[in-house]
Amino acid sequence: MCLPTTGPQARQTASLIDLSSNAQLHHWAGLMGPPQADRLLATLSQTLDWQQPKVTVYGRQHPVPRLTAWHGNAGLRYRYSGHTHTAAGWPTALLPIKTAVEQVTGKTFNSVLANLYRNGDDCMGYHSDNEPELGHTPWVASYNLGACRELTFRPKGPGSQRQCLSVPLHHD
Template sequence: MSVNSSLACPPTWPTPTELGQGARLWLFSGVLGDHADALFHTLCNELPWERPRVRVFGRQHPVPRLTCWLADPGVRYRYSGLVHEGRGWPEALTTLRRRLGALTGRAPNGVLANLYRDGDDTMGWHRDNEPELGPMPWVLSYNLGAARDFALRRHGEHRQCRVLTLRHDDLLVMSPRVQHHFEHALPRRRRVDAPRLNLTFREIQGLDRG
Protein backbone atom coordinates (compact mmCIF):
# COMPACT_ATOMS: atom_id res chain seq x y z
CA MET A 1 0.00 0.00 0.00
CA SER A 2 1.37 3.38 -0.96
CA VAL A 3 1.90 6.11 1.63
CA ASN A 4 1.25 9.62 0.32
CA SER A 5 1.83 13.14 1.54
CA SER A 6 -1.51 13.23 3.37
CA LEU A 7 0.13 11.22 6.19
CA ALA A 8 -2.00 8.14 5.58
CA CYS A 9 -0.28 4.92 6.56
CA PRO A 10 -1.01 1.18 6.38
CA PRO A 11 -2.69 -0.30 9.49
CA THR A 12 0.37 -2.46 10.19
CA TRP A 13 2.47 0.58 11.07
CA PRO A 14 3.32 1.20 14.75
CA THR A 15 1.51 3.93 16.66
CA PRO A 16 3.04 7.28 15.67
CA THR A 17 4.72 9.75 17.96
CA GLU A 18 2.91 13.07 17.49
CA LEU A 19 5.22 16.09 17.55
CA GLY A 20 2.55 18.66 16.73
CA GLN A 21 1.66 20.63 13.59
CA GLY A 22 1.05 17.38 11.72
CA ALA A 23 4.62 16.13 12.26
CA ARG A 24 4.80 12.42 13.05
CA LEU A 25 7.44 9.77 13.72
CA TRP A 26 7.09 6.01 13.41
CA LEU A 27 9.62 3.63 14.96
CA PHE A 28 9.95 0.09 13.56
CA SER A 29 12.13 -2.38 15.48
CA GLY A 30 13.70 -5.60 14.24
CA VAL A 31 13.52 -4.69 10.56
CA LEU A 32 16.03 -7.28 9.29
CA GLY A 33 16.30 -9.55 12.33
CA ASP A 34 19.21 -11.98 12.14
CA HIS A 35 20.49 -10.40 8.91
CA ALA A 36 21.20 -7.02 10.51
CA ASP A 37 24.54 -7.98 12.12
CA ALA A 38 26.02 -9.22 8.85
CA LEU A 39 24.82 -6.15 6.98
CA PHE A 40 26.40 -3.86 9.57
CA HIS A 41 29.83 -5.48 9.22
CA THR A 42 29.62 -5.63 5.43
CA LEU A 43 28.71 -1.98 5.00
CA CYS A 44 31.28 -0.74 7.52
CA ASN A 45 34.01 -2.56 5.60
CA GLU A 46 32.88 -2.19 1.99
CA LEU A 47 31.20 1.16 1.42
CA PRO A 48 33.35 3.90 -0.18
CA TRP A 49 33.62 6.03 2.94
CA GLU A 50 34.82 9.62 2.74
CA ARG A 51 35.45 12.39 5.23
CA PRO A 52 34.65 15.55 3.27
CA ARG A 53 35.60 19.02 4.39
CA VAL A 54 33.06 21.81 4.75
CA ARG A 55 33.56 25.55 5.11
CA VAL A 56 32.44 27.05 8.43
CA PHE A 57 32.99 30.75 9.09
CA GLY A 58 35.52 30.90 6.26
CA ARG A 59 37.60 27.90 7.36
CA GLN A 60 37.66 24.32 6.08
CA HIS A 61 36.86 21.56 8.60
CA PRO A 62 36.47 17.79 8.15
CA VAL A 63 32.98 16.59 9.06
CA PRO A 64 32.90 14.66 12.39
CA ARG A 65 31.91 11.30 10.82
CA LEU A 66 32.48 9.21 7.70
CA THR A 67 29.95 9.50 4.90
CA CYS A 68 28.98 8.36 1.41
CA TRP A 69 26.07 8.81 -1.02
CA LEU A 70 24.51 5.81 -2.80
CA ALA A 71 21.76 6.18 -5.38
CA ASP A 72 20.34 5.22 -8.73
CA PRO A 73 22.78 6.19 -11.49
CA GLY A 74 22.76 9.93 -12.11
CA VAL A 75 20.68 10.85 -9.05
CA ARG A 76 22.37 13.85 -7.43
CA TYR A 77 22.06 15.20 -3.93
CA ARG A 78 23.43 18.46 -2.56
CA TYR A 79 24.10 18.98 1.12
CA SER A 80 26.55 21.06 3.16
CA GLY A 81 27.71 22.77 -0.01
CA LEU A 82 28.73 19.46 -1.63
CA VAL A 83 27.25 17.69 -4.66
CA HIS A 84 27.09 13.89 -4.71
CA GLU A 85 26.06 11.74 -7.68
CA GLY A 86 24.73 8.19 -7.54
CA ARG A 87 26.48 5.38 -9.40
CA GLY A 88 24.19 2.50 -8.49
CA TRP A 89 23.51 0.39 -5.41
CA PRO A 90 25.82 -2.17 -3.82
CA GLU A 91 24.41 -5.69 -3.73
CA ALA A 92 24.58 -5.67 0.08
CA LEU A 93 21.77 -3.08 0.24
CA THR A 94 19.33 -4.89 -2.08
CA THR A 95 17.50 -6.82 0.65
CA LEU A 96 17.23 -3.82 2.97
CA ARG A 97 15.95 -1.55 0.20
CA ARG A 98 13.23 -4.03 -0.70
CA ARG A 99 12.32 -4.57 2.94
CA LEU A 100 11.90 -0.84 3.57
CA GLY A 101 9.73 -0.51 0.48
CA ALA A 102 7.51 -3.36 1.65
CA LEU A 103 7.19 -1.90 5.16
CA THR A 104 6.53 1.71 4.22
CA GLY A 105 5.23 1.85 0.66
CA ARG A 106 7.94 4.37 -0.18
CA ALA A 107 10.36 4.06 -3.11
CA PRO A 108 13.62 5.83 -2.18
CA ASN A 109 16.13 6.30 -4.99
CA GLY A 110 19.07 7.37 -2.82
CA VAL A 111 20.57 6.90 0.62
CA LEU A 112 22.99 9.01 2.62
CA ALA A 113 25.17 6.75 4.77
CA ASN A 114 26.91 8.11 7.86
CA LEU A 115 29.33 6.12 9.99
CA TYR A 116 29.81 7.47 13.53
CA ARG A 117 32.97 5.77 14.74
CA ASP A 118 32.25 6.43 18.42
CA GLY A 119 30.38 8.90 20.61
CA ASP A 120 32.65 11.78 19.59
CA ASP A 121 31.34 11.65 16.01
CA THR A 122 28.22 13.77 15.64
CA MET A 123 25.68 15.42 13.36
CA GLY A 124 24.65 19.02 14.04
CA TRP A 125 21.18 20.52 14.01
CA HIS A 126 19.57 20.51 10.57
CA ARG A 127 16.48 19.76 8.51
CA ASP A 128 16.36 17.40 5.54
CA ASN A 129 14.66 19.99 3.36
CA GLU A 130 16.94 20.41 0.36
CA PRO A 131 15.06 21.46 -2.83
CA GLU A 132 15.65 18.14 -4.61
CA LEU A 133 13.67 16.34 -1.88
CA GLY A 134 10.53 18.16 -2.99
CA PRO A 135 7.93 20.00 -0.88
CA MET A 136 6.80 16.91 1.07
CA PRO A 137 9.97 14.94 1.94
CA TRP A 138 9.50 11.53 3.56
CA VAL A 139 12.73 10.35 5.23
CA LEU A 140 13.48 6.75 6.28
CA SER A 141 16.32 6.53 8.80
CA TYR A 142 17.70 3.00 9.38
CA ASN A 143 20.20 2.31 12.15
CA LEU A 144 22.85 -0.34 12.76
CA GLY A 145 25.38 -0.78 15.54
CA ALA A 146 25.57 1.21 18.76
CA ALA A 147 22.47 2.87 20.21
CA ARG A 148 22.56 6.67 19.89
CA ASP A 149 20.28 9.49 20.97
CA PHE A 150 18.32 11.27 18.24
CA ALA A 151 17.35 14.78 19.37
CA LEU A 152 14.64 17.06 18.00
CA ARG A 153 13.80 20.71 18.50
CA ARG A 154 11.32 23.08 16.89
CA HIS A 155 12.74 25.05 13.99
CA GLY A 156 13.82 28.47 15.23
CA GLU A 157 14.17 27.39 18.86
CA HIS A 158 17.29 26.36 20.78
CA ARG A 159 15.89 23.92 23.35
CA GLN A 160 15.45 20.30 22.35
CA CYS A 161 11.90 19.06 22.79
CA ARG A 162 12.34 15.31 22.44
CA VAL A 163 15.06 12.66 22.43
CA LEU A 164 14.65 9.15 21.02
CA THR A 165 17.17 6.35 21.46
CA LEU A 166 17.67 4.60 18.12
CA ARG A 167 19.02 1.07 18.41
CA HIS A 168 20.48 -1.61 16.17
CA ASP A 169 18.01 -2.66 13.43
CA ASP A 170 15.59 0.23 14.16
CA LEU A 171 13.88 2.20 11.40
CA LEU A 172 12.63 5.72 12.09
CA VAL A 173 10.16 7.12 9.54
CA MET A 174 9.72 10.90 9.52
CA SER A 175 6.65 12.44 7.91
CA PRO A 176 7.11 15.50 5.66
CA ARG A 177 6.03 17.98 8.31
CA VAL A 178 8.87 16.89 10.57
CA GLN A 179 11.25 18.59 8.14
CA HIS A 180 8.95 21.63 7.88
CA HIS A 181 8.68 22.34 11.59
CA PHE A 182 11.55 20.55 13.38
CA GLU A 183 15.32 20.18 13.31
CA HIS A 184 17.17 17.05 14.39
CA ALA A 185 20.70 16.18 15.49
CA LEU A 186 22.88 13.35 16.75
CA PRO A 187 24.52 14.78 19.91
CA ARG A 188 27.97 13.84 21.15
CA ARG A 189 27.87 10.99 23.69
CA ARG A 190 31.34 10.31 25.08
CA ARG A 191 30.19 7.18 26.90
CA VAL A 192 29.56 5.48 23.53
CA ASP A 193 32.69 3.63 22.44
CA ALA A 194 31.30 1.56 19.53
CA PRO A 195 30.43 2.53 15.94
CA ARG A 196 26.94 3.37 14.73
CA LEU A 197 25.89 3.31 11.06
CA ASN A 198 22.91 5.33 9.84
CA LEU A 199 21.32 4.94 6.41
CA THR A 200 18.94 7.80 5.59
CA PHE A 201 16.86 6.84 2.56
CA ARG A 202 15.45 9.71 0.49
CA GLU A 203 13.29 10.25 -2.58
CA ILE A 204 15.11 12.63 -4.89
CA GLN A 205 12.79 14.44 -7.27
CA GLY A 206 13.39 14.50 -11.04
CA LEU A 207 14.95 17.97 -10.88
CA ASP A 208 18.38 16.63 -9.94
CA ARG A 209 18.73 13.52 -12.05
CA GLY A 210 21.78 13.75 -14.26
Protein backbone atom coordinates (compact mmCIF):
# COMPACT_ATOMS: atom_id res chain seq x y z
CA MET A 1 0.00 0.00 0.00
CA CYS A 2 1.16 3.52 -0.72
CA LEU A 3 1.47 6.38 1.72
CA PRO A 4 -0.17 9.47 0.22
CA THR A 5 0.93 13.04 0.34
CA THR A 6 -1.71 15.71 0.82
CA GLY A 7 -3.55 17.69 -1.82
CA PRO A 8 -4.46 16.81 -5.41
CA GLN A 9 -1.30 14.77 -6.06
CA ALA A 10 -2.41 12.30 -3.37
CA ARG A 11 -5.14 11.02 -5.69
CA GLN A 12 -2.35 9.40 -7.71
CA THR A 13 -0.92 7.37 -4.80
CA ALA A 14 -3.87 5.05 -4.16
CA SER A 15 -3.66 1.33 -4.68
CA LEU A 16 -6.32 0.53 -7.28
CA ILE A 17 -8.10 -2.83 -7.15
CA ASP A 18 -10.71 -3.87 -9.71
CA LEU A 19 -13.52 -5.65 -7.88
CA SER A 20 -15.69 -6.42 -10.89
CA SER A 21 -16.75 -5.00 -14.22
CA ASN A 22 -18.56 -2.18 -12.42
CA ALA A 23 -16.67 -1.59 -9.18
CA GLN A 24 -13.22 -0.41 -8.13
CA LEU A 25 -11.50 0.02 -4.80
CA HIS A 26 -9.10 2.92 -4.32
CA HIS A 27 -7.04 2.34 -1.16
CA TRP A 28 -5.00 5.00 0.62
CA ALA A 29 -3.16 4.30 3.87
CA GLY A 30 -1.80 6.59 6.55
CA LEU A 31 -3.85 9.71 5.83
CA MET A 32 -3.16 11.36 9.17
CA GLY A 33 -0.51 9.39 10.99
CA PRO A 34 -0.70 7.62 14.35
CA PRO A 35 -0.64 10.61 16.75
CA GLN A 36 -3.62 12.35 15.14
CA ALA A 37 -5.41 9.03 14.54
CA ASP A 38 -4.98 8.13 18.23
CA ARG A 39 -6.47 11.48 19.29
CA LEU A 40 -9.37 11.12 16.86
CA LEU A 41 -10.18 7.61 18.10
CA ALA A 42 -10.28 8.78 21.72
CA THR A 43 -12.35 11.87 20.91
CA LEU A 44 -14.88 10.14 18.64
CA SER A 45 -15.30 7.19 21.01
CA GLN A 46 -16.26 9.58 23.80
CA THR A 47 -18.17 12.33 21.99
CA LEU A 48 -20.33 10.86 19.23
CA ASP A 49 -23.90 9.91 20.10
CA TRP A 50 -23.49 6.16 19.71
CA GLN A 51 -26.66 4.10 19.24
CA GLN A 52 -27.40 0.40 19.02
CA PRO A 53 -30.54 0.12 16.90
CA LYS A 54 -32.46 -3.10 16.39
CA VAL A 55 -33.01 -4.81 13.05
CA THR A 56 -35.64 -7.34 12.11
CA VAL A 57 -34.31 -10.58 10.65
CA TYR A 58 -36.80 -13.30 9.73
CA GLY A 59 -39.46 -11.64 11.88
CA ARG A 60 -37.32 -11.34 15.02
CA GLN A 61 -35.69 -8.19 16.37
CA HIS A 62 -31.97 -8.25 17.13
CA PRO A 63 -29.60 -5.51 18.30
CA VAL A 64 -27.14 -4.44 15.61
CA PRO A 65 -23.78 -6.07 16.56
CA ARG A 66 -21.94 -2.73 16.82
CA LEU A 67 -22.63 0.87 17.83
CA THR A 68 -23.47 3.41 15.13
CA ALA A 69 -23.61 7.20 14.79
CA TRP A 70 -24.96 8.83 11.61
CA HIS A 71 -23.97 12.42 10.79
CA GLY A 72 -23.99 14.61 7.72
CA ASN A 73 -25.16 17.81 6.11
CA ALA A 74 -27.94 19.32 8.24
CA GLY A 75 -31.38 18.02 7.27
CA LEU A 76 -30.07 15.19 5.09
CA ARG A 77 -32.16 12.01 5.44
CA TYR A 78 -30.91 8.46 5.01
CA ARG A 79 -32.87 5.24 5.34
CA TYR A 80 -31.30 1.81 5.78
CA SER A 81 -32.27 -1.39 7.61
CA GLY A 82 -35.74 0.01 8.29
CA HIS A 83 -34.50 3.12 10.12
CA THR A 84 -34.66 6.71 8.86
CA HIS A 85 -31.93 9.05 10.08
CA THR A 86 -31.95 12.85 9.80
CA ALA A 87 -28.58 14.58 10.10
CA ALA A 88 -28.13 17.48 12.48
CA GLY A 89 -24.83 18.56 10.93
CA TRP A 90 -21.18 17.56 11.17
CA PRO A 91 -19.64 17.35 14.64
CA THR A 92 -16.34 19.22 14.73
CA ALA A 93 -14.53 16.03 15.74
CA LEU A 94 -15.42 14.36 12.39
CA LEU A 95 -14.23 17.23 10.18
CA PRO A 96 -10.52 16.19 10.05
CA ILE A 97 -11.51 12.80 8.62
CA LYS A 98 -14.01 14.32 6.18
CA THR A 99 -11.42 16.83 4.97
CA ALA A 100 -8.63 14.25 4.58
CA VAL A 101 -10.85 11.82 2.65
CA GLU A 102 -12.17 14.57 0.38
CA GLN A 103 -8.63 15.80 -0.34
CA VAL A 104 -7.33 12.42 -1.49
CA THR A 105 -10.44 11.35 -3.40
CA GLY A 106 -11.38 14.67 -4.97
CA LYS A 107 -15.00 13.86 -4.01
CA THR A 108 -17.37 15.63 -1.62
CA PHE A 109 -19.07 13.46 0.98
CA ASN A 110 -22.37 14.55 2.53
CA SER A 111 -22.67 12.04 5.37
CA VAL A 112 -20.95 9.41 7.47
CA LEU A 113 -22.17 6.29 9.22
CA ALA A 114 -19.63 5.81 12.00
CA ASN A 115 -19.37 2.30 13.43
CA LEU A 116 -17.82 1.51 16.79
CA TYR A 117 -16.69 -2.10 17.15
CA ARG A 118 -16.31 -2.67 20.88
CA ASN A 119 -14.58 -6.03 20.59
CA GLY A 120 -13.86 -8.87 18.18
CA ASP A 121 -17.50 -10.01 18.31
CA ASP A 122 -18.90 -6.75 16.90
CA CYS A 123 -19.24 -6.89 13.13
CA MET A 124 -21.03 -5.86 9.96
CA GLY A 125 -22.41 -8.34 7.47
CA TYR A 126 -22.36 -8.25 3.71
CA HIS A 127 -24.49 -5.45 2.31
CA SER A 128 -24.87 -3.50 -0.92
CA ASP A 129 -24.88 0.25 -0.15
CA ASN A 130 -27.67 0.44 -2.73
CA GLU A 131 -30.11 2.75 -0.99
CA PRO A 132 -31.74 5.23 -3.44
CA GLU A 133 -30.34 8.21 -1.50
CA LEU A 134 -26.81 7.13 -2.44
CA GLY A 135 -27.43 7.38 -6.19
CA HIS A 136 -26.73 4.92 -9.00
CA THR A 137 -22.92 4.67 -8.62
CA PRO A 138 -22.03 6.00 -5.18
CA TRP A 139 -18.58 6.62 -3.79
CA VAL A 140 -18.40 4.99 -0.37
CA ALA A 141 -15.42 5.79 1.85
CA SER A 142 -14.24 3.67 4.78
CA TYR A 143 -11.77 5.04 7.30
CA ASN A 144 -10.48 2.92 10.16
CA LEU A 145 -9.37 3.98 13.61
CA GLY A 146 -8.45 1.33 16.16
CA ALA A 147 -7.80 -2.38 15.69
CA CYS A 148 -7.24 -3.73 12.19
CA ARG A 149 -10.44 -4.88 10.49
CA GLU A 150 -10.92 -6.82 7.27
CA LEU A 151 -13.08 -5.11 4.65
CA THR A 152 -14.37 -8.01 2.54
CA PHE A 153 -15.98 -7.73 -0.88
CA ARG A 154 -18.09 -10.51 -2.36
CA PRO A 155 -19.61 -10.51 -5.84
CA LYS A 156 -23.39 -10.64 -6.04
CA GLY A 157 -25.06 -13.59 -7.64
CA PRO A 158 -25.61 -17.29 -7.13
CA GLY A 159 -22.99 -19.97 -7.00
CA SER A 160 -20.22 -21.17 -4.77
CA GLN A 161 -17.53 -19.99 -7.21
CA ARG A 162 -17.77 -16.41 -5.98
CA GLN A 163 -14.30 -15.13 -5.14
CA CYS A 164 -14.09 -12.82 -2.11
CA LEU A 165 -11.48 -10.11 -1.68
CA SER A 166 -10.40 -8.95 1.78
CA VAL A 167 -8.46 -5.76 2.40
CA PRO A 168 -7.00 -5.12 5.86
CA LEU A 169 -7.85 -1.65 7.17
CA HIS A 170 -5.27 -0.63 9.73
CA HIS A 171 -5.47 2.15 12.34
CA ASP A 172 -5.45 5.24 10.09
